[in-house]
Amino acid sequence: MHDCSLVENKMVxxxxxxxxxDESLRLKNEIDRCSDCLSEYRSMNGAMRVFDEAWDASLPDQRFWPRHHEALRQHLADNAPRVSVDRVPFWKQLLTFKLPVPVPVAALIVIALLTLTALALRNRTIAPNLTIAARPSYETMTPPTVKEVPVYLEKVITRTVYVEKKAQEKNASRSKSSDQQRIAQPLTASKEKEGDIFMRAKLTDFQPPDQMRIRVIKRSKDDAN
Amino acid sequence: MSLNESQLIESAQGGDAEAFSQLARRFERRIYTLALHYTRNAADAEDLSQEVWLKAFRAINSFRGNAAFYTWLRQIMVNTFLNHKRAETVRMEEVRSAAFENDSTNVDDGLSFMLNETPYQVEEDYERRILVEKVMQALGHLSSQQRLIFLLKHREGMTYEEIAKAFDCSTGTIKKALFRAVQKLREQMGVAPAPLELAQCGAGQK
Structure with a gap:
C-alpha cells in the first residue's frame, strides 16, 4: 500500500x-506511480540542482587563491610559534605547576590542615597560663622546706590516715571540734596499745608550701626497744 | 595517502610551518568554499578557514595516520565551525536576517553587503549573481547546524553516521535536520513542485 509520507521520508x-x-530502484518505481510523490521528488531534486549551480557560480576567481594561500601561510607563520618547555622560566614553571590530586584526597588534606590550624590557635590562647604554672622561674622560686617526719610503722600510719578519712566522711555534718576528738581517740588508743616510744608529729592544721620534701624514716619495733 | 603528503605531515609534526602550508594548499579551496557557504560572508570565511588551519597545525602531532588526513582535518573543521557559530555568528545572523526581511522584495539590494565583500567579480554576470544571492539567502534561513549538516552531506558526501558522530547525535536527528534543510531551501529558492500530466494518486494523501 502506497503511503506518500513514508515515501517522502525516504526521498531524502x-x-x-x-x-x-535495489532500494533506490524500488523507491523510484513507487515514486513514479504517484503524481504527488513524483512532483515532490522533482521539486527536491530541482532545489538541489539550483543549489549546485549556485555553488559553482559562487566559487572565487582563480586570482583569489594565491592571495588566499599567502595570507594563510603568513597567518600560520605568525600565530603558530613552537613553544618549548625549556624556554619557560623556572619561576613560571613553578607558578604554573600542577599536581593532579584526587578530589577526596584533596578534601581530606584541607580538612586536616584546618583542624591543625584550629588546634594551634586554641593552644596559643591558653598557653601563657600553663607556662606560668608549669615553669616557674628558678630565681624567684622559694627553696623547698625540709620537714623530717619520723614514722614508726608504715602500716600503722596508713591505717591511721584511712581511719581519719573515713571518719571525716561519716561525720561530715558534725562539728569540727567533736570530729577531732573522735578521730584522735582511736589513733591514740591503738598507738598506746603497741607502745609508742616516739613523739608523734601532729599534722593537724599543718599547711604545706607549694613544694615540700618529706624524709620518711622507717624504724622497726626492735629499734625502739 | 601519497608519500609526499606523509612527508609533509611528518615535517609539519616537527614544527615546519612551511611544510604545513604546503599541505594546506591541497585542501584550502575545499575548506574555504565550505566556510564561505557556511558563513555566507567572504571575510568571515577567510577568518574561519584560517582558524581551522591554525588549529590543525597546533594539533598536527595528534594525527596518527589511522585515517586519511582530510578526514582528520574535517573533524577539526566541523568543531571550529560550530564553535565559531556559538561565539560570533549569532549576532551577524540576527543582523542579516533583519536585512533579508526588510529588503525581501529587492534581492539585489538585500544582499549587496555580502557581495561587496566577495573577492570575485560577480558583477560580470548578473544572472549568476542573482542565483548566488538567492541560494545564499536561502542558506541564511537554515539554522547553523542545519546548514552545516546539509553542506557536509551534500558537498562533502559524508554519511549519516559520520555526521552523527561529528555532531555527537543520532542518525535520525541528522536525517530530520537534512529533510527540514531541503524543504526550507526549496521553499526559499522558490522551486515549486513541477506540474505533472500524470493521473493524481489517490492513495496515501498527506
Whole structure:
C-alpha cells in the first residue's frame, strides 16, 4: 500500500544517495506511480540542482587563491610559534605547576590542615597560663622546706590516715571540734596499745608550701626497744 | 595517502610551518568554499578557514595516520565551525536576517553587503549573481547546524553516521535536520513542485 509520507521520508535518503541500488530502484518505481510523490521528488531534486549551480557560480576567481594561500601561510607563520618547555622560566614553571590530586584526597588534606590550624590557635590562647604554672622561674622560686617526719610503722600510719578519712566522711555534718576528738581517740588508743616510744608529729592544721620534701624514716619495733 | 603528503605531515609534526602550508594548499579551496557557504560572508570565511588551519597545525602531532588526513582535518573543521557559530555568528545572523526581511522584495539590494565583500567579480554576470544571492539567502534561513549538516552531506558526501558522530547525535536527528534543510531551501529558492500530466494518486494523501 502506497503511503506518500513514508515515501517522502525516504526521498531524502534517495536524494543524498543513502540507499542501496535495489532500494533506490524500488523507491523510484513507487515514486513514479504517484503524481504527488513524483512532483515532490522533482521539486527536491530541482532545489538541489539550483543549489549546485549556485555553488559553482559562487566559487572565487582563480586570482583569489594565491592571495588566499599567502595570507594563510603568513597567518600560520605568525600565530603558530613552537613553544618549548625549556624556554619557560623556572619561576613560571613553578607558578604554573600542577599536581593532579584526587578530589577526596584533596578534601581530606584541607580538612586536616584546618583542624591543625584550629588546634594551634586554641593552644596559643591558653598557653601563657600553663607556662606560668608549669615553669616557674628558678630565681624567684622559694627553696623547698625540709620537714623530717619520723614514722614508726608504715602500716600503722596508713591505717591511721584511712581511719581519719573515713571518719571525716561519716561525720561530715558534725562539728569540727567533736570530729577531732573522735578521730584522735582511736589513733591514740591503738598507738598506746603497741607502745609508742616516739613523739608523734601532729599534722593537724599543718599547711604545706607549694613544694615540700618529706624524709620518711622507717624504724622497726626492735629499734625502739 | 601519497608519500609526499606523509612527508609533509611528518615535517609539519616537527614544527615546519612551511611544510604545513604546503599541505594546506591541497585542501584550502575545499575548506574555504565550505566556510564561505557556511558563513555566507567572504571575510568571515577567510577568518574561519584560517582558524581551522591554525588549529590543525597546533594539533598536527595528534594525527596518527589511522585515517586519511582530510578526514582528520574535517573533524577539526566541523568543531571550529560550530564553535565559531556559538561565539560570533549569532549576532551577524540576527543582523542579516533583519536585512533579508526588510529588503525581501529587492534581492539585489538585500544582499549587496555580502557581495561587496566577495573577492570575485560577480558583477560580470548578473544572472549568476542573482542565483548566488538567492541560494545564499536561502542558506541564511537554515539554522547553523542545519546548514552545516546539509553542506557536509551534500558537498562533502559524508554519511549519516559520520555526521552523527561529528555532531555527537543520532542518525535520525541528522536525517530530520537534512529533510527540514531541503524543504526550507526549496521553499526559499522558490522551486515549486513541477506540474505533472500524470493521473493524481489517490492513495496515501498527506
Amino acid at each position: 535518503d534517495l536524494i543524498f544517495g543513502e540507499l542501496s541500488e
